Amino acid sequence: MKNKLISVALSIFIATALWLYVITTVSPGSKETYYNIPVVLANESVLTERGLMITYQSSTTATLVLSGNRSDLSKVDQSNITLKADLSAIYEPGTQIPISYTTSFPGNVASNAFVIESKTPGRIYLNVERRVSKAIPVELKWIGSAPEGFIADRDNAVLEYPTIQLTGPQSVADQIEKAVIEVDLTDQRESISWDCTYTLCNAAGEPVDAGLITTNAEQIHLEVKIQRVKDVQLVYQLVEGGGAKAENAQITLSMDKIRISGSEAALELMGDQLVVGTIDLTEISEDTVKTFTIPLDEGITNLTGVAEVTADIRLTGLGTKDFLIRQINVVNVPEGLEVELITQELTVKLRGPSAQIAALTDEDVMIVVDFTNAEVGTATFPVRAVFTDGFRDVGIFRSDSVSASVMPLGTMTSEPAEATEAPLSEAPQAVG
Numbered sequence: 226m227k228n229k230l231i232s233v234a235l236s237i238f239i240a241t242a243l244w245l246y247v248i249t250t251v252s253p254g255s256k257e258t259y260y261n262i263p264v265v266l267a268n269e270s271v272l273t274e275r276g277l278m279i280t281y282q283s284s285t286t287a288t289l290v291l292s293g294n295r296s297d298l299s300k301v302d303q304s305n306i307t308l309k310a311d312l313s314a315i316y317e318p319g320t321q322i323p324i325s326y327t328t329s330f331p332g333n334v335a336s337n338a339f340v341i342e343s344k345t346p347g348r349i350y351l352n353v354e355r356r357v358s359k360a361i362p363v364e365l366k367w368i369g370s371a372p373e374g375f376i377a378d379r380d381n382a383v384l385e386y387p388t389i390q391l392t393g394p395q396s397v398a399d400q401i402e403k404a405v406i407e408v409d410l411t412d413q414r415e416s417i418s419w420d421c422t423y424t425l426c427n428a429a430g431e432p433v434d435a436g437l438i439t440t441n442a443e444q445i446h447l448e449v450k451i452q453r454v455k456d457v458q459l460v461y462q463l464v465e466g467g468g469a470k471a472e473n474a475q476i477t478l479s480m481d482k483i484r485i486s487g488s489e490a491a492l493e494l495m496g497d498q499l500v501v502g503t504i505d506l507t508e509i510s511e512d513t514v515k516t517f518t519i520p521l522d523e524g525i526t527n528l529t530g531v532a533e534v535t536a537d538i539r540l541t542g543l544g545t546k547d548f549l550i551r552q553i554n555v556v557n558v559p560e561g562l563e564v565e566l567i568t569q570e571l572t573v574k575l576r577g578p579s580a581q582i583a584a585l586t587d588e589d590v591m592i593v594v595d596f597t598n599a600e601v602g603t604a605t606f607p608v609r610a611v612f613t614d615g616f617r618d619v620g621i622f623r624s625d626s627v628s629a630s631v632m633p634l635g636t637m638t639s640e641p642a643e644a645t646e647a648p649l650s651e652a653p654q655a656v657g
Contacts, residue, residue: 254292255292255293255295255298256290256292256342257290257292258288258289258290259288259289259290259291259301259302260286260303261288261303262286262287262303262306262308263285263286263308264284264287264308264309264310265307265308265309265310266282266312267309268312271312271313272315272353272356275316276355276356276357277318277355277356278353278355278393278394278437279351279352279353280352280353280354280394280396280437281320281350281351281352282349282351283349283350283351284346284349287345289308289328289341290341291339291341291342292339292340293338293339293340294338297334297338298339300331300333300334301331301334301339305330307328308326309326309327309329310324310327310349311324311327312324312351315351317353318353318354320352320353322350322352322353323348323349326348326349328341328344354394354396355394356392356393356395357392357393357394357395357398358398359391359398360388360391361388361391361403361404362387362403362404363384363386363387363388363389363403363404363405363406363445364403364404364405364406365382365384365405365406365408366407366408366430367410368408368411369409369410369411370411371410371413371414371451372412372413374453374454374455375413375414375452375454376452376454376528377410377413377451378449378450378452378486378526379449381450382408382447382448383449384445384446385446385447386445389404389423389440389442389445391435391440392438393435393437393438393439394437397435397437398438400427400433401425401426401427401435401438402427403425403430404440404445405423405424405425406421406422406447407424408421408447408449413451414451415451416448416449416450416451416452417448417451418446418447418448419446419447420444420445420446420447421444421445422443423444425438425440452486452487453486453487453488453489454486454528455492455497456483456484456485457482457483457485457497457498458481458498459480459481459482459483459499459519460498460499460501461476461500461502461517461536462500462503462504463503463504463506464503464505464506464507465506466505466506466507467506467576467620467621467623468543468545468575468577468618468619468620468621469540469620469622470506472542473506473540473542474509474538474540475539475541476504476536476539477536477537478535478536478537479534479535479536480534483499483519483527483528483531484528485525485528486525486526487524487525487526488524491524495522495525499519499520499521500520501517501519501520501534501536502515502517504536504538509538509540510622511540512538512540514535514537514538515535515536515538516535517535518532519531519533542578543577543578543582544578544579544582544583545575545582545622546575546582547574548572548573548590549570550570550571550572550590551570552591552592553568553569553570553592553593553608553627554591554592555594555596555629556594556595557595557596557597558599558631559597561634562596562599562601562633562634563632563633563635563636564596564629564630564631565629565632565637566594566627566628566629567628567629567630568628568629573608573610573621574621574623575590575619575620575621576619576621576622577616578618578619581615581616584615584616585612585616588613589613589616590610590612591611591612592608592609592611593608593609593610594606594608594629595607595609596629601632602630603628603631604631605626605627605628606626606627606628608624608627
């Protein structure tokens with residue numbers, strides 16, 4: 226009797242275990258729901274080759290209800306179920322294009338292990354547009370202005386990319402006409418060297434929703450020179466001579482100042498005046514106009530844009546008189562040398578205050594040739610004039626040079642022309 230009870234209990238246990246195994250592991254009538262399984266778009270590169278692109282996808286995931294053996298259902302989950310939608314059948318753009326997707330399972334599960342009870346959604350719907358590329362200009366939008374005393378060289382701003390290339394759906398790309406960079410100059414005292422973001426805009430400068438647009442540059446480097454500005458006075462250097470002094474010249478410049486820009490160091494070094502050139506009164510015989518190019522160092526910009534300035538020169542209170550000089554005096558002949566004058570007479574034009582010129586006579590003029598540091602040989606030498614008292618403001622305006630031979634003392638073969646060592650102490654009042 227006891228053995229019979231043990232056999233019955235063992236049978237019940239085995240039956241229960243078999244029942245549990247069938248229910249939990251082998252049961253063919255089991256169902257399982259799998260959520261948020263990604264839908265993979267296959268052959269998307271084919272669309273690119275056909276000049277197409279997807280602009281809308283109704284769903285990127287799906288839900289599957291599978292039935293089959295419990296043992297098989299336990300082998301799959303969201304991560305190893307593959308849903309694939311093939312795009313190779315799309316040849317033209319369109320809206321709400323229905324696309325079916327296939328289901329595959331991992332390799333350790335037979336392809337016929339499950340029955341797909343349902344899949345949600347049953348299809349994926351796509352919007353497909355023409356994919357276009359085009360180049361658009363980069364435009365700078367200036368905000369504010371540089372502080373007082375500074376200037377931003379906006380016209381010569383340098384962009385890494387003057388244009389950018391964009392790619393995207395035609396409906397969006399057709400709206401985009403430019404890439405706009407906003408540049409705020411407020412309180413900007415130093416030159417700009419920035420990597421800038423930009424906004425894709427329509428022709429009116431309004432931003433366009435460009436989420437599906439790609440470009441060849443995320444940022445664009447910008448260089449804008451910002452410099453100090455100041456005004457400088459234009460002046461000239463005056464050389465007196467030839468009987469003309471500063472008070473005899475009325476000089477008017479066509480511009481008295483210009484505005485320049487540059488680094489603070491360069492402008493500080495330049496000072497507040499700029500010499501445009503030299504006016505040499507020994508070269509001017511009558512009223513005239515001289516033109517000077519405004520000289521500026523490298524790195525300094527003339528903001529006025531005027532490259533030249535003229536000087537209107539008017540001479541007043543002067544007279545001239547010509548004298549034929551036959552007595553030429555030599556001075557400062559080096560020791561051990563002697564001089565033979567080749568030039569025997571010359572004409573000099575003297576200039577000075579009108580009253581002094583009117584009263585000037587031959588007896589008031591002595592022409593002198595200075596041989597200081599002269600060397601052996603024949604050469605030309607400049608002349609100067611010594612005047613008697615009362616003619617201090619007269620000078621030589623025009624005169625030829627004197628030709629002379631300088632030789633060792635005692636080698637002169639002929640009697641030299643009259644060349645006297647002038648006693649300058651007798652007439653020291655003025656030299657021209």
